[in-house]
Amino acid sequence: MAATTKISKALTSTGIRLPPLPTIRDLIKLYQLRAIKQLSQNFLMDERLTDKIVRAAGNIRDHYVLEVGPGPGAITRSIIRQNPRHLVVVEKDRRFMPTMEMLAEVAQPFMRMDIVQGDILDHRIENAFPDCPQHDWMDVKLAPVHLIGNLPFAISTRLLINWLRDMSLRTGAWTYGRASLTLTFQKEVAERIVAPTLSDQRCRLSVMNQIWSNPELRFVISGRAFVPKPQVDVGVVTIVPMRTPLTQVHFDTVEKVVRHIFSMRQKYCRRGVANLYPPEVRDELTEQTFRQAEVDPLARSFQLSVAECLRIVEVYDALVRKHPEIAGYDYRAPKVKAAVVEDGERDDSDVER
Numbered sequence: 595m596a597a598t599t600k601i602s603k604a605l606t607s608t609g610i611r612l613p614p615l616p617t618i619r620d621l622i623k624l625y626q627l628r629a630i631k632q633l634s635q636n637f638l639m640d641e642r643l644t645d646k647i648v649r650a651a652g653n654i655r656d657h658y659v660l661e662v663g664p665g666p667g668a669i670t671r672s673i674i675r676q677n678p679r680h681l682v683v684v685e686k687d688r689r690f691m692p693t694m695e696m697l698a699e700v701a702q703p704f705m706r707m708d709i710v711q712g713d714i715l716d717h718r719i720e721n722a723f724p725d726c727p728q729h730d731w732m733d734v735k736l737a738p739v740h741l742i743g744n745l746p747f748a749i750s751t752r753l754l755i756n757w758l759r760d761m762s763l764r765t766g767a768w769t770y771g772r773a774s775l776t777l778t779f780q781k782e783v784a785e786r787i788v789a790p791t792l793s794d795q796r797c798r799l800s801v802m803n804q805i806w807s808n809p810e811l812r813f814v815i816s817g818r819a820f821v822p823k824p825q826v827d828v829g830v831v832t833i834v835p836m837r838t839p840l841t842q843v844h845f846d847t848v849e850k851v852v853r854h855i856f857s858m859r860q861k862y863c864r865r866g867v868a869n870l871y872p873p874e875v876r877d878e879l880t881e882q883t884f885r886q887a888e889v890d891p892l893a894r895s896f897q898l899s900v901a902e903c904l905r906i907v908e909v910y911d912a913l914v915r916k917h918p919e920i921a922g923y924d925y926r927a928p929k930v931k932a933a934v935v936e937d938g939e940r941d942d943s944d945v946e947r
């Protein structure tokens with residue numbers, strides 16, 4: 595019998611069981627645990643919910659899984675119960691290492707489990723699964739690689755943008771093919787990721803996600819299920835890369851233009867786009883951009899479809915090729931204060947949207 599088929603039996607009939615999830619009281623005693631605010635520690639201690647999160651990832655049996663921030667390991671247990679071939683956990687807080695080592699010891703005879711104590715922002719996922727074969731990107735079947743995690747809120751948007759970049763360049767987890775993501779976000783962020791045109795939640799994150807992937811908000815978990823309880827509810831989102839992304843323009847250019855489009859959400863979208871260009875050519879190139887892109891410059895950014903945003907991106911990309919000197923222009927670099935005062939209005943381009 596293959597090792598991976600044994601684990602479910604081991605867990606069900608031969609009596610080998612994963613150690614029970616520690617209670618909150620155990621955690622406090624064992625690790626003098628105090629949730630560290632900077633690490634966005636809100637633990638999920640209900641295994642029915644963690645099983646549901648892992649089920650949302652689809653079939654992971656015999657697959658390759660990277661879990662972000664396992665903490666005390668409730669999701670880790672749900673993953674192990676599904677018999678992946680290889681699980682890598684990346685956790686910054688070393689207080690959870692003994693728990694992870696205990697889980698690895700029980701799981702190891704049946705699967706490979708690697709524990710990385712470190713920062714997920716620095717972790718090189720392309721090296722995580724040395725025996726995972728590469729899958730053809732155009733294959734209808736997804737690659738057997740999954741990123742799963744109850745993400746630390748403080749870095750969730752940054753992580754997602756980093757991963758979308760990797761997805762677009764087919765680096766990191768996407769060197770193996772079309773890897774999928776199953777992640778938690780604050781409910782409002784989850785709603786933004788999937789927000790359609792005209793929605794109140796439509797923003798940079800919606801467009802960026804919907805260019806390279808099909809994101810889906812699968813279900814919402816009440817904040818009450820977490821310890822300590824966050825101020826907000828939590829959305830579980832799955833993100834599956836498209837076989838044919840909606841653009842071939844480089845991620846960094848797309849990100850820059852989309853960020854500008856949405857930088858003044860309540861204003862005409864031409865206001866944000868104009869800031870892509872230096873003052874001496876601003877009016878002329880802004881007018882040219884909207885004319886060639888066939889987009890209404892008086893639309894608000896949340897009214898634009900992904901296709902319209904991409905037409906603006908494509909015109910900008912062509913202009914930059916023709917006039918490379920505008921590529922490095924950053925309207926905020928020389929006189930940030932003056933720009934704010936001149937406009938007399940708030941620039942919300944830095945808001946995590």
Ligand SMILES: C[S@@+](CC[C@H](N)C(=O)[O-])C[C@H]1O[C@@H](n2cnc3c(N)ncnc32)[C@H](O)[C@@H]1O
Pocket residue numbers: 633634635636637638639662663664665666667668669684685686687712713714715743744745746747749
């Ligand atoms: C929201 S908690 C989730 C914990 C656990 N998975 C659960 O659901 O109960 C986020 C976890 O990510 C860890 N973490 C925070 N920042 C991290 C980083 N940059 N890299 C890796 N882990 C991180 C925290 O220590 C914490 O364990």
